[in-house]
Amino acid sequence: MVSQRNILRTMAQIHAIARTTAREAIQEPVAFLIMLTAVVTTVMIPLFQFNRFSEEGRLARDGGLSSMLIFGLVLAAGTAGRTVAGEIESGTAAAMIGKPVARVTFVVAKALGIFKVISIFWCGQLAAILIAERISAHFVTTNNFAGYVTDRVTLSFSAGALLVTLLLSTVAHFIRRKGFGAVAFPGIALSQVAVVLISGFYSRLGQPYYVFAQTACNCGDAAHHAAGDIIYNPELNLRVIPAAILILFVLAVIVALATALATRLQSGAAMALCALALIFGLAGDALAVNASLFSLRGVLAGVLPDIQHFWMCDALARGGKISNAYLLEAGFYALTCCVLFLRVGCMAFENRDLG
Amino acid sequence: MDTEVIIETKILKKTFKDFWRRPTVEAVKGLNLTVKRGEVFGLLGPNGSGKSTTIKMLLGLLHPTSGEIRMFGSVPSSTSIKERIGYLPEVSCLHRFLTPLETLMYYASLFGLPRVEAARRSHELVAMVGLSQAANRPIGGFSKGMARRVGLAQALINAPELLILDEPTSGLDPIGCREVKDMVRMLAGNGVSVLMTSHLLADVEDICDRVAVLAHGELRAEGRIAELLRQPEAVRYLVAGLSEEQSAALRQSIESQVGHPVQQDCPAMSLEAFFLQVIARDGERQKFEMAPFLCNKNFTIDSERKRHNVDV
Numbered sequence A: 001m002v003s004q005r006n007i008l009r010t011m012a013q014i015h016a017i018a019r020t021t022a023r024e025a026i027q028e029p030v031a032f033l034i035m036l037t038a039v040v041t042t043v044m045i046p047l048f049q050f051n052r053f054s055e056e057g058r059l060a061r062d063g064g065l066s067s068m069l070i071f072g073l074v075l076a077a078g079t080a081g082r083t084v085a086g087e088i089e090s091g092t093a094a095a096m097i098g099k100p101v102a103r104v105t106f107v108v109a110k111a112l113g114i115f116k117v118i119s120i121f122w123c124g125q126l127a128a129i130l131i132a133e134r135i136s137a138h139f140v141t142t143n144n145f146a147g148y149v150t151d152r153v154t155l156s157f158s159a160g161a162l163l164v165t166l167l168l169s170t171v172a173h174f175i176r177r178k179g180f181g182a183v184a185f186p187g188i189a190l191s192q193v194a195v196v197l198i199s200g201f202y203s204r205l206g207q208p209y210y211v212f213a214q215t216a217c218n219c220g221d222a223a224h225h226a227a228g229d230i231i232y233n234p235e236l237n238l239r240v241i242p243a244a245i246l247i248l249f250v251l252a253v254i255v256a257l258a259t260a261l262a263t264r265l266q267s268g269a270a271m272a273l274c275a276l277a278l279i280f281g282l283a284g285d286a287l288a289v290n291a292s293l294f295s296l297r298g299v300l301a302g303v304l305p306d307i308q309h310f311w312m313c314d315a316l317a318r319g320g321k322i323s324n325a326y327l328l329e330a331g332f333y334a335l336t337c338c339v340l341f342l343r344v345g346c347m348a349f350e351n352r353d354l355g
Numbered sequence B: 001m002d003t004e005v006i007i008e009t010k011i012l013k014k015t016f017k018d019f020w021r022r023p024t025v026e027a028v029k030g031l032n033l034t035v036k037r038g039e040v041f042g043l044l045g046p047n048g049s050g051k052s053t054t055i056k057m058l059l060g061l062l063h064p065t066s067g068e069i070r071m072f073g074s075v076p077s078s079t080s081i082k083e084r085i086g087y088l089p090e091v092s093c094l095h096r097f098l099t100p101l102e103t104l105m106y107y108a109s110l111f112g113l114p115r116v117e118a119a120r121r122s123h124e125l126v127a128m129v130g131l132s133q134a135a136n137r138p139i140g141g142f143s144k145g146m147a148r149r150v151g152l153a154q155a156l157i158n159a160p161e162l163l164i165l166d167e168p169t170s171g172l173d174p175i176g177c178r179e180v181k182d183m184v185r186m187l188a189g190n191g192v193s194v195l196m197t198s199h200l201l202a203d204v205e206d207i208c209d210r211v212a213v214l215a216h217g218e219l220r221a222e223g224r225i226a227e228l229l230r231q232p233e234a235v236r237y238l239v240a241g242l243s244e245e246q247s248a249a250l251r252q253s254i255e256s257q258v259g260h261p262v263q264q265d266c267p268a269m270s271l272e273a274f275f276l277q278v279i280a281r282d283g284e285r286q287k288f289e290m291a292p293f294l295c296n297k298n299f300t301i302d303s304e305r306k307r308h309n310v311d312v
Helices: A002-027 A029-048 A058-090 A092-097 A103-135 A152-174 A180-201 A240-262 A267-282 A284-288 A296-303 A313-317 A324-350 B051-058 B100-110 B115-128 B144-156 B174-189 B201-207 B225-229 B244-258 B271-281
Strands: A138-141 A146-149 B005-017 B023-036 B040-044 B066-071 B085-088 B162-166 B193-197 B210-215 B218-224
Touching: A002 A029, A002 A058, A002 A103, A002 A180, A002 B100, A029 A058, A029 A103, A029 A152, A029 A180, A058 A092, A058 A103, A058 A240, A058 A267, A058 A313, A092 A103, A103 A152, A103 A180, A103 A240, A103 A324, A152 A180, A240 A267, A240 A313, A240 A324, A267 A284, A284 A296, B005 B051, B005 B193, B023 B051, B023 B193, B023 B218, B040 B051, B040 B174, B040 B201, B051 B066, B051 B162, B051 B193, B085 B144, B100 B115, B100 B144, B115 B144, B144 B162, B144 B174, B162 B174, B174 B193, B174 B201, B174 B271, B193 B201, B201 B225, B210 B225, B218 B225
Parallel strands: B040 B193, B040 B210, B085 B162, B162 B193
Antiparallel strands: A138 A146, B005 B023, B005 B066, B210 B218
């Protein structure tokens, strides 16, 4: 009974610390700037697409997923640096450990708080990728038109949604005295998700889908489309979602690694090591080839997570579909890496003097 | 005062080491301390004497190189004993985007207080430290003194049995200092033990029952303030309403008795007492009121302290 109470207490502490960590992190101007830059860059990629070679949307998709990974890494490592290394330096961590909070609880809660920030970023960036791929030039044929079309309506909606979000954040900051980042950071993600949902109501040419104003649908099912119903047809490449989920797994691993490193290192050093882990992780397959277990290459390949398993851009380009089984397997692999990194982080923090 | 020992250290040592594990500074050298329930204990010493290091070892933030620490009879790393401790760090390191109320609710949640109780205590503490007007403003925009008040409030959110205050009056104005001192005495009267460090010797003299003086990590002196400061070779008489003639006659009489000149002066109040008297004249200083949840019984300020308090 007592242990159950302790578990509940620890869960409540983790929830409180993670929530506060996320709240603090999203209010940092740098978090907002990373989110804005990543989303704007991704949505604008189709405008710089000059050669298609029948691979419409690939540049937008690959660029968007790369942005998700790189900006996500910067956000994860930077947030870990500020909220873990920074709080240890400033003494905030000491004040917290001076309360009945175990050091393990502190590390795990910090990682979860940072992951919450990354998840919001991921949502916004995934929406931006779906928008970018929809915007990018596609060959469209209708009764009276055939040719490449860039979806400028969705582009306008996306840009407009961003501007409205920034305006609302400014108003909330000025009138309600809310933190600008606290509104803008999730606001950007939410606005782009809204654009994705709205884009299903019109075609790439910007025409609303046919409204069955006069007659019922002739698809044979009387209950299917009644008169007045609106067809919802999101022309989105939903195969991107599993690929983005795999990148979310990588970002979770980076969050765990960055948190573990930040218990001992300064923010900059933690970020540099995370970047190295990403680079060597992406080269994991090459490192492992013909490498003996005790060579440097072998050790690196063994210790670092193989990020190639999570990078599916080429498979998407070849028309491949990521299966649920693969997602589960990759999720388990990422979870194992997270647990291992956090365990090391907890051990490193357990013995650290908080001066 | 109770005889229950709340804090006990035996031959406590702390040596800081560099990256290569080479010793750099021996911050605490074999410290033996005992703090009892309801006692206000002061740690004095110059910068680098080991006061903050000792406090951090007591809280389990620093790991002792050797020696033993018992807090409530347990080791300091135990989280269960920390439920009974309130801690105000030397620097008020708070989350800058949170408001005082949010900060207190956050710390209350770390103690597992129910939400309603946490909200009640938070409001009472915000009122107690005089921040009701700024309760919903982010702490990032606060002055050092205001942040210190929030820090003090968070140290009390769990109604602690032991309050550890590292430089509690640092950054506070004289009124704030007086309030902190009143609060410490009231808490001690209610059975709360207080361990505090301060550079301001007058503050320590005002509120501490016992002090330990540290220098270069070593305990140089320890005992009750009255005993440490007593000068047995000198005697002072305080007589009110003497005329100049009576005073001169008395002086002559004493000099003839002892056979050497006698020093004569008028008692002076402290600068702090004078300042608070001036402020009170303008009606600016309001009476300090303890948060109701901390008041389990009526607090009294013992008569020995009253001479320092201009309100009495």
